[in-house]
Amino acid sequence: MRFAHGLPVGRDRNSAETDLGIKRTSMNKMQQLLYSDDTPDALATKTADDTGHRVSVLFPLPLPKAYDYLCDSADKPPIGSFVAAPFGPREVVGVVWPSDDGERAKKKSKVQKLKSINQVYDAQPLAADLVDFIDWAAEYTMYPKGAMLRMVMRVKDAFEGPRMQTAFAATGEKPARMTPQREAVLAAASTAPQSAGQLASAAGVSEAVVRGLVGAGGLLKVDVDPDPPFIAPDLLRAGPMLSGDQQYAADFVATIIERDEHKGILIDGVTGSGKTEVYFAAVAAALSKDPDAQALILLPEIALTLPFLERVEERFGAAPAPWHSELTGAQRRRTWRRVAEGQARLVVGARSALFLPFPKLKLIVVDEEHDGAYKQEEGVIYHARDLAVARGARAGFPVLLASATPSLETVVNVDEGRYEAVGLSGRFNDAQMPDISLIDMRDDTPDAGKWLSPKLVEEVDKNLSVNEQTLLFLNRRGYAPLTLCRRCGHKMTAPGSDTMLVEHRFENRLVCHHTGFSMPKPSVCPVCKAVDSLTACGPGVERVAEEAKERWPNARIEVLSSDTAPGPQTMRAVLDAMKAGEIDILIATQVAAKGHHFPNLTLVGVVDADLGLAGGDLRAAERTYQLLSQVTGRAGRAEKPGRAMIQTYQADASVLKALASGDRDAFLAAEAMGRQELGFPPYGRLAAVMLRSPDEAALDRAANAMRAAAPLADGVEILGPARAPIYRLRGIARMRLLVKTRRNVNLQAYLIDWLKRTKPQSGVRITLDINPYSFM
Ligand SMILES: Nc1ncnc2c1ncn2[C@@H]1O[C@H](COP(=O)(O)OP(=O)(O)OP(=O)(O)O)[C@@H](O)[C@H]1O
Ligand SMILES: [Zn+2]
Known part of the structure; x- marks a missing residue:
């Protein structure tokens, strides 16, 4: 039996060293409590049989575990394969997952009849290190595995392979009857095969002219892949001459890359010191070492990516594969597919690029590692820098963190010997600091x-x-952060929210930056009806x-x-x-x-x-x-x-x-001293338990009941419940409990225990945020 993409049996899943290390625990019960709303009631019937192969399938749904199916094909599909299977009333595409042996043993005793998988896709299976990372990240962030998998499967149909498109290529023959229109179409087609629509609009003619040229022999119909491959980075291309400092840093990183092991490495240098050139050298080293290796550069903001993509193109003679929220559907599919095939060797992207299906990721660079934008606050809450380090730790490759102002977390990791660091002392070319x-x-x-x-x-x-x-x-942003009635003192807020409306004078509107609500600026105070009394403040x-x-x-x-x-x-x-x-x-x-x-x-x-x-x-x-x-x-x-x-x-x-x-x-x-005294991160662990409900009384009761249910434990302190600084948002009231523990406490295990003791309250939703950043 082939296990090409399977996880080695008996692997110590906690062997990788990071400060994020947590113990494996069964989270199913807790996750049911947290996510029960989303669990469909009609699950696949799990009864018995023993012909065919039994495989576990994880679906990209907020479910904590994989489900067992039968696979009738001759070969058992390897772990990571994309499959379609009946799930409840629907067919859902999922991924073959390592099975939970404990669960299976329990079920073995029952008489079982499993449903069959409908289809195994031809796509490249997810790599073992990615499967392992998803399992780990689910446990660390305390989100269901399926929700983590969904982050990998964001691109619809990408694993179905290309649907070829018809294009028209110039044959090089001139038809007997030439017209200026035909001339223009052939000129447009001479560069590359294009669709009828593209050629028609390029030549300023109707599509009929294009199609007519096929019969006349000037054009040929061809099938093209809609997701063109990326040009490979030119690794032999010389970068700029590095300064002494830069060369030292680049060599330092190169030795670690050469040893093929995990290390978190901080590249510490003032703004303008040339950190980017150092990690470009590292990317070149990692990609040169192995013809299949892939590298990922994470940036905190998409505003930065466009100019950055060009800088990469200048350095490597080829544009990298981009990944950010502004891509079109077709661009996303292209990057996803090409990454999955191993064809895109260098990816530049925002935090969610961490979940692209790299078959052989060998280096991650986290630029501006201190940046708060790496924390994803919606959906699955995670910190991309922390997860990037964990990804490298588990898969055994280095992760570079670049910053002029590294986070206290990273500085402490360096001080305590968990990370390496190299510094660039001054600005490149002796430019002065301001x-x-x-x-x-x-x-x-x-x-x-x-x-x-x-x-x-x-x-x-x-x-x-x-x-x-x-x-x-x-x-x-905007003109003024607060709009106040001069007569009665009323502050303009968004409906159902405790957020201030911000005046935007260009559009003459009041806008809520938290909910997106906006309205034309009224001429009358909505409370005291005074005319022209609303004033911009600040x-x-x-x-x-x-x-x-x-x-x-x-x-x-x-x-x-x-x-x-x-x-x-x-x-x-x-x-x-x-x-x-x-x-x-x-x-x-x-x-x-x-x-x-x-x-x-x-x-x-x-x-x-x-x-x-x-x-x-x-x-x-x-x-x-x-x-x-x-x-x-x-x-x-x-x-x-x-x-x-x-x-x-x-x-x-x-x-x-x-x-x-x-x-x-x-x-x-x-700063370190202050946090140490209070036992806050990085000197202690912190998690936020957020409760939200449209019903304020129910919310209050739930928050207090939860507080009362908190198990006593050594080194654990519960703070709150307290109202969130913005208490009501879009009609939903929010309260928060904070759990602060000593660093040697297994925070996730404590939370599991606590949630087990908490009775779910109808209408009150609970969300967990491990190592919270935002306190809104
Ligand atoms: N070895 C080099 N040869 C020529 N130019 C260089 C070299 N290293 C850096 N530069 C130039 O110096 C400038 C600053 O470098 P870079 O952007 O890499 O700095 P940085 O440390 O990443 O800065 P920041 O933290 O502000 O983003 C850039 O214009 C870059 O092109
Ligand atoms: Zn008023």
């Missing part, structure tokens, strides 16, 4: 209704006079732009946020204009903060540094440090030195002082 200063807004107050302090205005003036570019950073980027345009009428000013530039293409246009020096002042949210290289940008002004510090989030200071380092790091990346001015009302806050003095290590040390 000179950062704080503007104390208590001393340097802007005029009423204005947001830019006299000092910052003076610096912008100077910059304009020497034709250098300025970035004004404010991490707030600034968003649009309001700062208004002030800038008033102050510098001759400057070329642009605003960039996810509203002003929806989609990566439009965003790209503004970023390109900035790069080309066609913008004098760019006013932007964090979309412009990361990864970009604007050679003539020499001044960065942070409009409100206090924004991220408000609220009781445990990572607030860390995030502020990271974001502001990143933003100020945009200044002076080329020949001209840069400077950054940070406006704040809290000039004494230690995080801002550390930022101004560039003392990252002092900041991290203070």
